[in-house]
Amino acid sequence: MSSNDNKWIGESTIRPDGADKVTGRATFAADSTMPGMIWGKVLRSPHAHAVIKSVDTSKAEAFPGVKAVITSSDIVDFPIDTPFPLGIQDMRWMCRNVMARDKVLFHGHPVAAVAAMTEAIAAEACKLIEIDYEVLPHAIEIDDALADDAPILHDWMEFEGKPSNIAGVLEHTKGDVASGFAEADVIIERKFTTRPVHQGYIEPHACLVSVAADNKTTIWSSSQGQFMVRAMTALLTGLSQSDIRAIPAEIGGGFGGKTIVYLEPLATALSKKSGRPVKMAMTREEVMRASGPTSGSKSVVKIGCKKDGTITAAEGTYWLQAGGLPGAPVRGAVGCALAPYDIPNGHTLGYDVVCNRSKVAAYRAPGAPIGSFGVECVLDELAEELGLDPLDLRLKNAAKEGTEAVHGPVYPVMGYVESLESAKAHDHYNAPLGANQGRGVASGFWFNAGGESSAQVNITEDGNVVVTTGHPDIGGSRAGIANICAELLGIDYKRVSVLIGDTATIGFSNLTGGSRVLFASSMVVTESTGKVIRTLCELAAKIWDIDPDAVDWEDGAARPAGANAGQFEPLTLAELAARANETGGPIGAGAQVNTTGAEGGFGTHICDVEVDPELGIARVIRYTVLQDVGRAVHPAYVEGQMQGGAAQAIGWALNEEYLYDKDGKVDNPGFLDYRMPVASDLPMLDTHIIEIPNPKHPQGVRGVGEVPLVPGLSAVRNAVYNAIGVRFNDLPLSPPRILDGLNVPEAAE
Amino acid sequence: MAKLHISTTINGEPEEFLCAPNETMLDVLRNRLGLTGAKEGCGSGDCGACSITLDGTLVCSCLMLAAEAEDKEISTIEGMADGETLHPLQQKFLEEAALQCGICTPGMLVAAKALLDENPDPTETEVRFWLAGNLCRCTGYDKIIRAVMDTAAEMRGATK
Ligand code: FES
Ligand code: FES
Numbered sequence: 068m069s070s071n072d073n074k075w076i077g078e079s080t081i082r083p084d085g086a087d088k089v090t091g092r093a094t095f096a097a098d099s100t101m102p103g104m105i106w107g108k109v110l111r112s113p114h115a116h117a118v119i120k121s122v123d124t125s126k127a128e129a130f131p132g133v134k135a136v137i138t139s140s141d142i143v144d145f146p147i148d149t150p151f152p153l154g155i156q157d158m159r160w161m162c163r164n165v166m167a168r169d170k171v172l173f174h175g176h177p178v179a180a181v182a183a184m185t186e187a188i189a190a191e192a193c194k195l196i197e198i199d200y201e202v203l204p205h206a207i208e209i210d211d212a213l214a215d216d217a218p219i220l221h222d223w224m225e226f227e228g229k230p231s232n233i234a235g236v237l238e239h240t241k242g243d244v245a246s247g248f249a250e251a252d253v254i255i256e257r258k259f260t261t262r263p264v265h266q267g268y269i270e271p272h273a274c275l276v277s278v279a280a281d282n283k284t285t286i287w288s289s290s291q292g293q294f295m296v297r298a299m300t301a302l303l304t305g306l307s308q309s310d311i312r313a314i315p316a317e318i319g320g321g322f323g324g325k326t327i328v329y330l331e332p333l334a335t336a337l338s339k340k341s342g343r344p345v346k347m348a349m350t351r352e353e354v355m356r357a358s359g360p361t362s363g364s365k366s367v368v369k370i371g372c373k374k375d376g377t378i379t380a381a382e383g384t385y386w387l388q389a390g391g392l393p394g395a396p397v398r399g400a401v402g403c404a405l406a407p408y409d410i411p412n413g414h415t416l417g418y419d420v421v422c423n424r425s426k427v428a429a430y431r432a433p434g435a436p437i438g439s440f441g442v443e444c445v446l447d448e449l450a451e452e453l454g455l456d457p458l459d460l461r462l463k464n465a466a467k468e469g470t471e472a473v474h475g476p477v478y479p480v481m482g483y484v485e486s487l488e489s490a491k492a493h494d495h496y497n498a499p500l501g502a503n504q505g506r507g508v509a510s511g512f513w514f515n516a517g518g519e520s521s522a523q524v525n526i527t528e529d530g531n532v533v534v535t536t537g538h539p540d541i542g543g544s545r546a547g548i549a550n551i552c553a554e555l556l557g558i559d560y561k562r563v564s565v566l567i568g569d570t571a572t573i574g575f576s577n578l579t580g581g582s583r584v585l586f587a588s589s590m591v592v593t594e595s596t597g598k599v600i601r602t603l604c605e606l607a608a609k610i611w612d613i614d615p616d617a618v619d620w621e622d623g624a625a626r627p628a629g630a631n632a633g634q635f636e637p638l639t640l641a642e643l644a645a646r647a648n649e650t651g652g653p654i655g656a657g658a659q660v661n662t663t664g665a666e667g668g669f670g671t672h673i674c675d676v677e678v679d680p681e682l683g684i685a686r687v688i689r690y691t692v693l694q695d696v697g698r699a700v701h702p703a704y705v706e707g708q709m710q711g712g713a714a715q716a717i718g719w720a721l722n723e724e725y726l727y728d729k730d731g732k733v734d735n736p737g738f739l740d741y742r743m744p745v746a747s748d749l750p751m752l753d754t755h756i757i758e759i760p761n762p763k764h765p766q767g768v769r770g771v772g773e774v775p776l777v778p779g780l781s782a783v784r785n786a787v788y789n790a791i792g793v794r795f796n797d798l799p800l801s802p803p804r805i806l807d808g809l810n811v812p813e814a815a816e
Numbered sequence: 817m818a819k820l821h822i823s824t825t826i827n828g829e830p831e832e833f834l835c836a837p838n839e840t841m842l843d844v845l846r847n848r849l850g851l852t853g854a855k856e857g858c859g860s861g862d863c864g865a866c867s868i869t870l871d872g873t874l875v876c877s878c879l880m881l882a883a884e885a886e887d888k889e890i891s892t893i894e895g896m897a898d899g900e901t902l903h904p905l906q907q908k909f910l911e912e913a914a915l916q917c918g919i920c921t922p923g924m925l926v927a928a929k930a931l932l933d934e935n936p937d938p939t940e941t942e943v944r945f946w947l948a949g950n951l952c953r954c955t956g957y958d959k960i961i962r963a964v965m966d967t968a969a970e971m972r973g974a975t976k
Contacts, residue, residue, distance in 0.1 A: 081910050088918035089906040091853020091893035095919060098852035267953045269857040269865055270919040319855070319919025320953050351858040542916040542954060703913035707955055711916060714956030738862035738951060746957040747941075747948040 115731025172391025175356030247380025247412030251371025270319020323429030399434025482695025507785025511777025521574030530641030537576025664763025697769030716779020827895025
């Protein structure tokens with residue numbers, strides 16, 4: 068099917084949830100209320116690292132207006148010695164993250180929670196809870212956690228036979244790096260650091276939970292997966308999943324950070340104890356202290372090339388901060404670092420390092436920007452050393468169909484080379500630069516993902532369509548699904564309503580994450596719609612009294628398949644729906660599939676910056692994102708993903724970082740000092756969509772959302788080098804760092 | 817704490833409410849008046865998700881005491897459309913996909929309307945600086961800025 072034959076796929080239609088969102092009607096997590104509702108509040112640790120010796124809640128319980136108080140004894144314990152995986156999480160860490168058990172592991176770690184008549188009373192009562200702490204030395208930075216005399220966070224954690232803060236290690240090997248480096252004419256090895264950054268969703272975590280006397284529980288919350296909320300809450304509170312109905316509120320951004328629970332199990336326990344619906348919402352300060360972020364990292368990257376630019380070997384070693392409990396995104400770092408290149412000898416190695424910060428959560432292409440950063444910076448330097456254009460160096464080594472990646476897979480057809488060639492030909496790449504301006508390029512990869520999805524497609528009695536899927540819509544996926552369903556049925560997209568079901572009304576569907584939603588949900592919607600079309604053809608066959616195989620579905624109507632089938636006027640969807648009762652009953656179909664065939668995505672970014680040499684401020688003045696998306700079902704929201712990812716990368720590269728005080732407490736837990744890009748910081752963000760359809764997907768979709776974050780860190784950094792001649796290997800490139808680099812250029816090398 | 821009785825006008829309608837002296841306008845709108853279109857992204861004046869206008873002036877409702885609403889005119893996102901007819905900004909945001917998750921959208925729209933009320937022909941730079949207090953983490957602002965500029969052009973065309 069060529070794109071020209073399509074009416075809706077490839078059209079930027081108006082989203083089904085649009086009018087609600089521009090009028091303030093859309094209900095986000097904090098917008099729900101219930102009769103009899105009370106408010107919950109979390110008491111958080113004032114220490115970065117301490118043993119909890121005793122907890123006394125009696126004064127809080129006696130405080131007027133308090134209805135329930137919970138501590139770790141109200142949350143199910145998952146013993147350390149028994150792994151309990153749930154998706155990429157482990158309930159041993161989740162139970163300790165939502166409520167500290169014997170130890171607090173970061174400043175802001177929950178230690179108790181109160182439900183009371185008002186939020187103010189709950190907050191007041193939290194202060195009456197008496198906790199006896201034995202304060203321990205803390206380790207915030209990676210080097211603090213890896214030092215010989217480092218405070219060990221977990222006495223059960225060992226690495227190579229010794230107590231350690233290293234929770235795990237992952238590596239990929241291809242060929243023999245030592246002999247590869249021996250063949251190289253030029254070898255460059257550099258050390259890099261990146262800082263932990265928060266996902267930065269504007270909507271703080273919030274939920275409303277009602278547990279009835281028979282344990283029937285309803286949860287309204289903002290998450291990237293209502294089924295994840297149901298499963299984790301059931302496990303952490305001891306309820307059965309069938310008693311919990313998790314309703315996905317509209318979600319005000321997640322970027323990976325809402326793929327785990329924080330408040331839902333606490334509100335559930337409080338509601339059960341108090342017999343009242345309980346609402347909880349984090350403040351921004353709580354979000355910054357106790358949710359997310361992604362890991363900070365340090366790394367060493369070494370790449371060797373022939374004089375002509377052919378890479379002979381590449382090696383990367385990464386240390387990623389996990390926060391107080393294991394689970395840094397090591398797989399993304401070591402898997403994606405070298406993925407854009409055809410490298411004969413490669414080795415990546417990554418360590419998961421615990422430290423006294425909040426437990427990391429997924430952030431857009433988790434780990435991949437960290438893995439990619441050093442590689443794309445070293446390639447930039449190699450290109451200069453060899454006198455090659457940096458895009459030519461990448462083209463020379465670009466992975467293609469048939470390339471065996473260092474992390475294992477053999478690539479199918481894909482559009483990485485096209486992203487590089489389009490970048491080279493782009494007028495941005497060839498535009499002149501002014502004084503103090505520089506241009507940088509970089510590429511990046513993300514795995515993308517399939518997994519479980521369910522959909523139901525129902526035809527209404529008046530011949531319109533309701534599609535229900537199981538994935539929270541975080542960036543316009545409902546609009547893409549409406550396009551696909553309308554296309555298949557041959558009707559106006561406005562006749563298709565797309566809803567997100569709750570855990571009681573749609574079959575199991577995995578998280579919104581990993582760039583999987585449109586890939587997976589369009590597969591189940593396509594299958595369901597195909598079944599509906601078969602039913603419609605059968606109904607027409609019955610009316611015409613011909614064989615169902617002699618009926619075609621075209622342009623929104625059943626038609627005889629050819630002259631031999633007979634002469635009948637087409638029967639439209641509306642006509643068939645109106646006659647459904649006499650011909651066989653309701654028309655609808657569902658599909659539940661563990662989808663496969665998501666293929667990796669590649670992109671290349673071009674960034675221009677201008678550096679103010681006096682103030683040290685680097686400003687992005689032009690930016691272009693080029694990416695193979697497989698198929699852009701709804702181009703405007705595809706562009707939106709590319710632009711949003713680039714903006715987050717620019718923030719990570721230039722400004723965002725946590726500042727800790729000497730007691731291990733975050734000093735900038737708000738949007739004023741944790742500086743995410745604002746409108747006046749950015750230029751327009753140009754996009755160039757490349758469509759090399761994924762052959763394993765009915766519409767050719769690959770997944771879009773994660774890749775655009777990956778190359779941005781190094782594209783910005785390489786641009787700053789070209790502007791001022793200083794190679795910075797530590798992020799962010801904030802004004803003080805740039806000024807330091809300008810004053811002692813050689814120190815930054 | 818004894819509650820204060822406040823009489824005000826919200827989206828053109830007279831309104832009365834009781835509030836604590838330290839209660840913010842945002843909390844009153846959301847928790848007492850059922851107007852949940854204004855969002856709390858930070859509670860500290862840094863994100864603009866709670867934007868409303870007070871006698872036509874753009875303010876962060878999280879930084880305003882509800883008691884300050886006495887005898888004033890407040891406009892929120894809920895009052896922006898004219899019945900079934902969306903304001904041109906709302907329509908353009910939909911057409912140009914200027915929202916992804918949509919949590920920043922009510923605040924963006926209220927702020928953008930305040931800009932166009934004051935300056936019907938803003939430059940891109942003026943739009944960017946006017947909206948610099950409205951954070952959006954999803955879009956990279958590109959489509960938002962375009963939608964505001966395009967709406968301004970359209971509204972200028974319509975009034976010529
Ligand atoms: S909530 Fe008022 S500015 Fe953020
Ligand atoms: S659309 Fe999500 S924050 Fe703006």
